[in-house]
Amino acid sequence: MDIEETPELREFLSSLKLGERLSGSVASIESFGVFVALDDGPAHPLYPGVGFISYAELAWQRFDTPTEIVQVGQRVLCEFLQFDIWNGEARLSLRATQPDPFQMFADATEAGQRLLGTVTKLxxxxxxxxxxxxxxxxxxVSEIARTxxxxxxxxxxxxxxxxxxxxxxxxxxxxxxxSRRQALCAPSAS
Structure with missing residues (x-):
């Protein structure tokens, strides 16, 4: 697609600033990501929306299908990441608008701390x-057992x-x- 052929779209995308919050509605969920029709954006000549969210930018947590996170027609608030010149779209992040659970966990956790957990994958x-x-x-694997x-x-x-x-x-x-090995070797706090 030649972005020069759609001056209104180019002007809109060029005006966006990194980190800017944009609202819109989920227009389409595809096998490669989610299109968003932005409230203040023009229509896209090829795609269902001028905004695009890759699966990696949908949520902090793991998910099996994008419909666990968004539905077509759902209102969303996203953060602008970059102007994709090739496709003429605004690359967006939904997860950037929410607190990162890992950083919150890291604030309360330090090396040496004992935790109880569940094995989720081998x-x-x-x-x-x-x-x-x-x-x-x-x-x-070197930290699973004493030997x-x-x-x-x-x-x-x-x-x-x-x-x-x-x-x-x-x-x-x-x-x-x-480390499970360190947990086995260290005395537990009573």
Whole structure:
């Protein structure tokens, strides 16, 4: 699409500022993202809306389908991320308008803290454990047991409740490193 052929659209998109809040209605949910018809924006010549939200920008938490987060016709308030010149659309974020649960968790958590969590996923290099609603951390395979194991499934299964120790909180990458081994070795607080 040649954005030069639609001056009203180009003018509108060029006027937007990074971080600006824009309101509109969900116009379409596609396999690659969500189109938003912006209240103050012109119609798009090709797409159902001039605003676009990629799945990664819909919500902080994991979801299986975008309809868990939004529905066609739903009113939304989004943050402007960038002007997509190629497609002639405003790239938006719905999640940026809500508090990041990981940062709130990180404010109250520090290395060495013991937590109870549920094993949510097993991978060759470890196990993911949910320690708060929507907050998961990785227990690396080297931190699963007192002695080395090759497969995390030798020690833990999906759904197991386990005690872990926080070894690192990486705010920038939104990652939480956990250790079951340290929890087994350290005396528990009574």
């Amino acid at each position: 991978v060759p290099f470890g196990a993911f454990v949910e320690v708060a609603p929507g907050i998961e951390g990785l227990v690396h 080395p194991v090759e497969d995390p499934a030798e020690i833990v299964q999906l759904g197991d409740e386990i005690t872990v120790v926080v070894t690192e909180v990486d705010r920038g990458r939104r990652r939480l490193a956990l």
